[in-house]
Amino acid sequence: MDVPGKTAHKSFASSMKSLGSSEDYEIYCQPCDRNGPRLPAYGFCTDCKEHLCESCFKHHKRHTLSMHHNLLDKNNMPQTMQLSSAPVHTRQLDNLTTPCQKHTKEVIKFFCHDHKALLCNACVTLEHTGTTCKVNYIPDIAGQIIDSKEYKDILKDIDTITDQCNKMSEDLKKLTAKSNSSLADVLISIKKFRKEINQRLDVLERQVENAAKAIQLENDKNFKSVATTCDDVTKSLKISADSIKHLNTSKQADRLFMELKLAEQMIKDYEKSVQQASTYDVKEYNFNSNNTISTFLKTQKSLGSLAQTTIETKICVSTPKDKNMCRITGMTLLPKNHLIIVDSSNKAIKIMDTHSHFITDQLQLDFSPLDVTAVTSTELAVTLPWIEKIQFVSAISNNLAKKQTLNTDGKCSGISYYQGKLVVSFEDLSKLQILNTNGTVLKTVQANFLSNIFGTTIFRKPCYVKCSQNGIYISDSELKRVVRLNWECEMIGNYGGMSMPNGISVSDDGSVFVCDSVRYVIEKISGDFSTGKVVLKSLKDPHAVCWCAETSTLYVSCDSWNDQTSNFIRRFSIHSFK
Structure with missing residues (x-):
């Protein structure tokens, strides 16, 4: 019977035929029996307490973990099967299905005590050899882990870290709420500060506007006064001129003489009034902004800053x-x-x-x-x-x-x-x-x-x-x-x-x-x-x-x-x- 990766010893060939199926072997290879067809035993490992076929026997001598084990050949091996540990190992092997992170096609089966690392076959062979590390097959050492101190300590550590995470999350939630509440107050303070600035600027703006409007009113008042004076002078002079023309046309010399003299005096009086009106100084204006305020606004990079509280x-x-x-x-x-x-x-x-x-x-x-x-x-x-x-x-x-x-x-x-x-x-x-x-x-x-x-x-x-x-x-x-x-x-x-x-x-x-x-x-x-x-x-x-x-x-x-x-x-x- 051919088994991939395994070759039965020639001395057992006739036995295999005469005994029939591999299930009839009285002494067989226990490792192969757990994962494949049953093969005749070729030797025995006193450390593992297992019978081995020829292939397993030779591999046992070469493997790092078992190279120093004591092996008995087929002539000196026990002639009865020792099955006491088989059920436990079989059960454990069924659970060893976790793939190695480094060698993804291999399954974790070993533990290195020196490096506290879980290992697969490749890890043991390449990096954690028997000469450098203390390595154990997990099913051989896992039996005492149930309800052990390590089991209880790990659960206690998990609970502690979980409690710390929950507390940290709860504390952070409270701190975040307080921070957000303070920032809401900050936004209110910003609006209030801006309102105060606006109110002050409104006051300053009204002061300048009122000054401009006062000048405007004064200008209008002066203009109205001068315009009234000029209008009155114009009307009086026109009446006087019309009267002088009429008296001259009608040859009323006496009255014309008196009218001319009155007009002469009136002209002198009106010249003074017009001269006074012409001296009124009407000015043009520009707005010169407050340099302090202007410079301050230009130099400021922000309306304010967010100061952290303790x-x-x-x-x-x-x-x-x-x-x-x-x-x-x-x-x-x-x-x-x-x-x-x-x-x-x-x-x-x-x-x-x-x-x-x-x-x-x-x-x-x-x-x-x-x-x-x-x-x-x-x-x-x-x-x-x-x-x-x-x-x-x-x-x-x-x-x-x-x-x-x-x-x-x-x-x-x-x-x-x-x-x-x-x-x-x-x-x-x-x-x-x-x-x-x-x-x-x-x-x-x-x-x-x-x-x-x-x-x-x-x-x-x-x-x-x-x-x-x-x-x-x-x-x-x-x-x-x-x-x-x-x-x-x-x-x-x-x-x-x-x-x-x-x-x-x-x-x-x-x-x-x-x-x-x-x-x-x-x-x-x-x-x-x-x-x-x-x-x-x-x-x-x-x-x-x-x-x-x-x-x-x-x-x-x-x-x-x-x-x-x-x-x-x-x-x-x-x-x-x-």
């Missing part, structure tokens, strides 16, 4: 891996929209996508971290005060992993990095250190040392520290202020009047956002440390803060030991803070 979003940072309520004590930003979060209560470092607001990875530590800083675009440094160490962490492709550690000579608190230097605060020891990334201490600044030199204590309990080209910024919970040092550790600015300054974040212009956990506010200190103003209030115990200049966004954690507050980061879009 918009808040609550982001849940609790994950199924957490055993406790979150306590976010430090944050820093990495490129490509990644916010690094220190959760000291759960001894974890978390990475959050700032677009989706999902926690994409979580690194568990043996001890509670306190603060974090970005060293490079893919590397972090985290303070571990309880074991007096700084832990370096890689952050590549959304994955967090431990790297080397540095020992510190005390319980390290805040940490910040700038141009090859780590600046670390030691709250309990009242000191500040500047180190390189190899752990070499470049400078140690003790509070007592500063007091002796400058005659004043610069800090006593330096909590959080941030550094930039503008210097080193320190929040002091005991002196209740934020101080600014230059890189020689000389104080060049301080801002007090706070109750309990904690986390700080520095913007590019040198202004500082600081959490005041007792007053429940975020205060913004100007770059020259001369003034400050409350930019956010009514925050329950604000602890850590992180400013993103690119998006004008402020991230704030609240350490209130309330799961409705502590398990969330509050995101504020505040363009007005620029």
Whole structure:
């Protein structure tokens, strides 16, 4: 009997004829029996516990996954069938129908533990060989998955992400409604402003129109007066002329003489009247627009602008891996929209996508971290005060992993990095250190040392520290202020009047956002440390803060030991803070 891809051994040829159909074989190839005609057994695999035909026997020796299996030839193989596992494998094989995404004509049958990848035959042969990866046949390892911990954890993760999506969708719906409502108010304000402009322009227009009309009335009045005078003169002179002509014709010399003398006097009087009338100045006018208004209108590019109000979003940072309520004590930003979060209560470092607001990875530590800083675009440094160490962490492709550690000579608190230097605060020891990334201490600044030199204590309990080209910024919970040092550790600015300054974040212009956990506010200190103003209030115990200049966004954690507050980061879009 010919089977595509398989050739029966010659020694079995006569047996095949004498035994009849392949269904009569007492010992047959179990793999072939599951997917095709029944063929006589040629050997036996003690690892798979299956009889094999000659073709399967030879292929078994060459296949990556089975090349090291123990095989028995036909003389040493068991002479009875072992069928205990066949029903399970047959059932499992019926379910293995999912095509491989990479090799579309192959079906997924294997799992690589090293790469956590589902594989087909081609994947195993070409990329995940037995010498490089731990690969298992799925039916061999799938039996314990029913109602397993992994099954329950996956469902729990699905529920968590589903809840996050639903909450994010609901929050976005509310925020969108609020935004649209505010824009409706904006349209009303635009109309109102335009109406006010129109009303003012109408007033100014009426003023100019009234001035023009007044001149027109004066012109008409003067014209009427002159016209009346001229008409009266004309009429009187005509009467006098007619009378003189008549007296002259009738030879009435006496009366003519008197009339001429009267006319002479009348002419002199009328000449004065006409001369006065001729001196009236009638002017022509042009309209000269107000240059200030004209220039203003030409230079303005818009009627106004849309100013964003402070918009808040609550982001849940609790994950199924957490055993406790979150306590976010430090944050820093990495490129490509990644916010690094220190959760000291759960001894974890978390990475959050700032677009989706999902926690994409979580690194568990043996001890509670306190603060974090970005060293490079893919590397972090985290303070571990309880074991007096700084832990370096890689952050590549959304994955967090431990790297080397540095020992510190005390319980390290805040940490910040700038141009090859780590600046670390030691709250309990009242000191500040500047180190390189190899752990070499470049400078140690003790509070007592500063007091002796400058005659004043610069800090006593330096909590959080941030550094930039503008210097080193320190929040002091005991002196209740934020101080600014230059890189020689000389104080060049301080801002007090706070109750309990904690986390700080520095913007590019040198202004500082600081959490005041007792007053429940975020205060913004100007770059020259001369003034400050409350930019956010009514925050329950604000602890850590992180400013993103690119998006004008402020991230704030609240350490209130309330799961409705502590398990969330509050995101504020505040363009007005620029």
